[in-house]
Structure formats: C-alpha cells, structure tokens
Amino acid sequence: MTTAVESFRTSLAAIVGESHVDSEPTACAAMAVGGSVPQYVVAPHTAETVAAVLKFAADCDLAVIPRGSGTKLSIGSPPRRYDLALSLKELNHVRHYEPADLTTSVEAGMKLGDFQDFLGGDGLWLPLDPVGGTRASIGGILATNSAGPLRLRFGSPRDMVLGIKVATTEGKLIKSGGRVVKNVAGYDLCKLLVGSYGTLGVIVEASFKLFPRPATRATWVLEPGTLGLARDLRRRILNSPLEPLCMFLLNSEASILLRNGPHSGEGQGLELWLEVGGSPKILERHARDLAEMGRSMGVPSRQLNEQAAESCRLRLGNYEQLFAGSFPDVMVLRATLPIAGSEEFLSFAQQVAEGEEVKIASFAQVGLGIVHLGLWGVKLGTAASRLVTNTRKAAASLGGALVVEQYPNGFKAEPDVWGPRGDHWEAMRRLKAEWDPKGVLSPGRFVGGL
C-alpha cells in the first residue's frame, strides 16, 4: 500500500471509525462501477459523518460514488475517476413514523423490502417497485427516481417525497421540504436531488407520504396478438373508468423471462398484464369490464393465480439480476415516450433487433410511455453503436428520449449513454458547479459528462 493511500485511509478512519473503512482489494473490487475500482470503501453510520467524509474527499480531491445497495449503478457513463465508494448501508433506521398521519422519515441506506415489512404491520406501504426490487435502498431509489409499473397509479418517488436531508461536499447537512404533505416554502430541492444520480449531494434521509396497502391484488393477462390490437386495448383501458395499479406489455421473450426465468420454453406472443388492487367488489368490477373488453375485441384474457403473479412481480423487480445472471452481455435501453408512441416504438425496436440479429425482451409500461428493452447477443463496436443510435432516433422521432441503462463491458456509447444535451445543459452545469465545485461526486457519470 502506498503512503498516500495509507495516509488517506488513516484520516478517513479518524472520521468514521476504523471498522467503517476498508481498503482491501476484494472489498474495493466489489464496489466497481463501469470497470473502475475504488481504493476505499467507507460506510459512515451517521448523517454527520457522511457530510464529513464528503468534505474530506473534496478537500483531498478524492472522487466519490455514493451507493445504497448498488442495484442501479449500471446506469450512467463510466466514472472519469473513482477513489472512494461511499456506502450508505449503515444509515438504515426509520427516524420518524406517524402512521395516523401517513408520514414517515427514513434513512437513505434502508432497503425497500425492510421498510415495507416495517410499514406492513400497520397495513401501509410505499407503493414503489423500482429496479432492484426489495433490495433497492431508499437513497438509491431517490437518486435515480426509480419507479416500476406501480407508477401508473401512484406516481414516482418524486411525487411521494415530502422532504430530504442532503450531505454536501462542503461538509454540511441541508434540508428541503419537511414532513407535512403540502409545503411550498423555499425552492424545492427535493425535485432537484431526486433523479440527480449522486452528482450534486448525498441524500441521507427522506420523508415520504404513505399509502394504505390494497386489501387484495389480482393480475389479468390479455393476449392482443398484434401491436395494433395492443394499442387499441391500451386506448380502451386508459379511456375507461378502470383504475389498474399497473399495466405493461411484454413481448414473448419478456414473458418467458418473467414467468419462468431464462431459457425456459416458448413464448406466447404479446401479453398485456394488468394488476388491480382493492376490495373484492372493485376486483370483480375490473374482472367483468376486462373480460368484456377482451371479448368485444377478440382478445383472450385470463386471471393469473396470485402465487404465480407474486413470483412474476419479484422477478420483474429484480430484472437486472435476472439479466445479469443469465445474459452477462445484456444491454438495457430505456425509452421515455409520449403514451401514444409506445407500440410504434416497440415495432421499430423489434425490427432493429432482427436486423442486428440480437434477441430482444421488451417491458413496456404502455400507460406511461416508458419502455425497457433488454437486448442480448449484441456485437460490440459499430453494431452496438448503430443499434443505440437507431433506437434513439426512433424514440426522438416520436417525441421521446432514450437512455442506455446497462451495457456490456467494453461498450462505448457514442456520444453518450444519456443522449444529447438539451439547451438547459449549461444551467445544469452551473448547478453542478455550485453543489460540487471540485467535481468529486460521481464525476463524468451524468448527462453530457457532468
């Protein structure tokens, strides 16, 4: 170990305690991001020490990547540099809980699953099903504004967060918002920090509004057969009074993955999954209306048994693990589109994939215009770049955007995994410079190299 490394290590230990710093190669290797391995893993156990570590890092020009459970660190460009993995895992307490007021404050490192278990005792939940599923941390969910299919009914983390506490590179803890459900005092820094991918400050605690867990849930599967019919069905459902918790369209590869895990049998063509929650009467009404819609459109529909639905939900939440385990070379693209553009985009993506001879699994939240594509068998080099460029062009022509969320080692996205800079990028750059003047927080990982 070099003297400089040892000296930084000693200083970090003085801030957080000897047992909260690790510089062993295996521990550091486990924290790798985009092929870069840090020299230190620091896991502070208080918000104050998170701030102190950040200040130290800024003073010594050490590049920091904050992490919760690490389920979404594949998103973003490879870091320009990376010295210190800042783990929030020890900040995992519920700080405030007012079930009668449907509000709570929780530390950033708490895993969503643990938090849901805690809330479940009172029949409450945070209705989020982000990438990483139950393993995802609260801080990571906020930093990436990660929301799964439940977003259709409940919105994204951005809509549920009431307040945040953030550690800055100046070593300060600042807050925005509060614990009440309505609040317009001061600038809304929650919005700025949510979805900032750890490039402005480190969220150490957040307050949320809570929701009652639906008494029962049920899942229906409709098989529209063609994208045209899928579009008509989506229109019918969105214009009906029905209030599904979530709705997503799977191609056959995606439905195989979801239902059985990888490499297990034939797909059955397009499937539109709808999940509904509430009392038996509400479920009956949905069953009746969905069956009627299916009949009138010639689309077969059936209810999934709840056990099968639950295991599919788990797989969906952990899809990045499902891919990583089975298809290490997977590329995941996420398109955000006007709602009406989803099916057309899917059709285009299917053609591009066929042209490049790659396999494609598509998960499309058609009620929101959010489409995830898993592609495997992608040849690195020009073929991969062409694939990204062409699908991005298709998204843009429909009025949307496309982000490369996961890529095989060795993939070089040109020009950027995030896509082009908008005319607001200069304002973003100036904001970044105020929050992180030394450029030590997740350097180079965000849009346009921020």
Place this chain on the structure above:
Amino acid sequence: MLYEYDGLSSLRPPDVVVFPRTTEHVVQVVKFAARHKLLVVPRGAGTGLSGGSLPCQGGILIVFSRMKAILEIDIENQRARVQPGVVNLDLSLAVSDDGYYFAPDPSSQKACTLGGNVAENAGGPHTLLYGVTTNHVLGLEVVLPSGEVIHTGGKVWDAPGYDLTGLFVGSEGTLGIVTEITVRLTRKAETVATMLAVYDRVIDATRTVAAITARGITPAALEMIDGFTLRAIEEATHAGYPMDSGAVLLIEVEGLREAVEENASQIEAVCQENRARQIRRAKSAEERDLLWKGRKNAFGALGRISPSYYVQDGVIPRTRLPEMLEFIGQVGTKYGVKIGNIFHAGDGNLHPIILFDRRDADESRRVLEAAQEILAKCIDMGGSITGEHGVGMEKINLMPLLFSADDLDMMRKIKGVFNPEGLFNPGKVFPTSKMCGELRIEAGVGGVL
C-alpha cells in the same frame, strides 16, 4: 395603480407595465432590462396571496394577460401545452368534452393563470388526492434573466438530466420567467360523491379528519369550515350550510363507482363515530355545485362582514388538527381579533382568516402578531409556513424559523445560478435586511383564495 395589488399591496408601483404576446417579446424585454439593470417582475392575474407578483421595488412588470393561447391539446397523450396567461379553469373547460381536466384547482381558478400556478406551485381542494401543480407539470420554456431561453422536460416522463422543471415550479419567479407550460391532463372520474357532515363542535370535525386519515382513506377533497365562517358564507351565498352548527366538513370522494361507494360509507361511519349530527350527500350536480360555491366564495363572503382580512397558509400534521384549532381560538382571544377557519383539512393546510379594520393601527399590529404566533406553532408541530400560497414577500422573515443558514445559503446559490444580479422578482422568498418597505396587510375585500 391597479398593478400595485394582488392579495396584498406594496408601497412602490412598477415603473412600466408591458404586455407581451410571444416568448420573443419577453426575451426582448428581459434583454433590455439586463442591459439597463432594471428589475423585472412577472404577473399573471394577480390573485396570489403572498405578494409574489408585486413589483415591490419598482421596475418592469410583465403581465401575461395577452399570452393566453392553449397551444396544443393532445388527449391520447394526456397532455396540453399552454402559454402562461391561460386561466386555470379555461384549460379544464377546453378538454372537458374529451372527459379530461387539469387537476390543480385553486379557489381562484376562474381567474388565476397557469403561469401563476407554476410560479407558486398552487394547490386547491382536490390536490389532496391528485397532488399540487408540481405533480402535473412536465415541461417548461423559461426565459432566464440573461435573455437566454431554455426548455426543460417535455411531454414525456423523466427527460434525462436534472429535474429543472421541478426546481422552477414554486420558485416564485425568482429563477426565470415561464413562457410555455406542458401539463398533464387527468381523466374525469366515473362517479363523484359529495358529502356535508355537520357538527356541533369544531373539535369533533377535526377529530373526524384525523380519523379519516388514520384509516388510510384519501378523499379527493376534505375541507373544513368553522361555524363563524359558514354563517358569513351562508348569508352571502345560500349554499345550504346549517346556520347553527359549530363546523362542517365538505368531503368529496371520486373514482370507480364501487370504490366511491365503499369510501363514502366508510367516511359516513367515521363522521358518525365522531359525533356528526347530520351527514348529507349531494343528490345532483346542482346540489354539489352549490356546496362548493359556498366554499369557493368564502372570501368574498367574509369581505361583506369585515373591512379587511388576512389569510394564512400554515401546514401541520393532520393528527394535530384538534389541538391546533383550539390554539388558534386562544390566539384570537389573546390578541382580541376574530379568526375564522376555512381550509384544506385533509392536507393539514390551515387557512386561518383574521378579520380586522386596517384603519385601526393597533388592531393591524395585533393581527400581525397573532399571525406570527400561529405560524410559529405550525413550525413547532413539524409543519410549514406555507402549503400553497408561497413565501412571496409576506413570509420572508419567517424563512429563518424554518430553514437553517446553510439551507438558505444553498437556495441562494441556486438563485445565483439563474438570477445572479437579482433582477428577477427581487425581495421575494429570501429574508433580507432590505424589506420592501412596510408590508401592508390590507388583503382585499373580496380578495380570492
């Protein structure tokens, strides 16, 4: 002269008022202002209640009354693109035949503009279920103080990059001037049930609110009106509120027929458990409109019985409502002022209305003191000084009670990024030693909330 007022009034009138029709007009005005270091204040309809649109240090007032085009309605994508001068209710009316509406519904929605809604992150009775303005705005076109035009977000969710749209909404015109807004449209519910629960005592009404929340029922709207206020309303609007009651709750649930039926009967049970003396359900759209007419015209009604009034906007946890309403009563007694309450109870968003006569200097002073004491209590309870009206210039001195010096410092840095010379909407949001002279709390007779 007219533009010296919104819900508040200031001492210094604008030096010049301009009425742009296009973004380019705004750019030219802003560039001119930048060259000559002139102050710029944007203004919609002037229905705000915190002084956000008042040109308190003079300068150029940009009034958006001629930028009121609905640029695009896109029903399949559930979006609309509008100029900032579009009146809130006009947008809902424009998409009504398609079965959609714009969910945030401030009580001034017949007059207030979407640009103003964005600036203040406006709320309204139905934001309890649907969220406030920020939850319904996806994209903005903004003119910065340099004259540069930027576009944030758009029709789609999660445009890559920092959520500048979310930062601009509620920034009260201190970061940039919004010239175009992309909003989300909401599908109208299948069924609506509107109920009026009548109580002899305020405390039972507030307990009902806490109990509804604790059961996890989220009505679309849950409003409370105390006896004093509802008598003033009833005399003015004949909404059918019982004159002899201590308080009423106006409760609305909406959604799928089956869900509405279940929620409505659960709510009725909670009301009964908490000693409601009567629960009425509107039987027709006309009855429903009448119940809401009373609520929405409350401020005009109070104007009939008092020369001046001062409306507050504090927020508290809903579990603390019974305690808070009692406290507000005590504050009224202590300062010898009459305080009515009509507010978004389901959100814990209070609107105590302090009645006074502004010609009485001593009473005016007592009103301010009473108001400060109520807001300090909100902060004590873990709440906020404003739920939907904004800080404006009215509450800048309370900001240090809510935020640390470090919190405010970070907000100032953000302001510096966009508005480094402070030319846009000076004297708002941040505490300053240079106050806009004395703030005269002579909020309007007939002012709207």
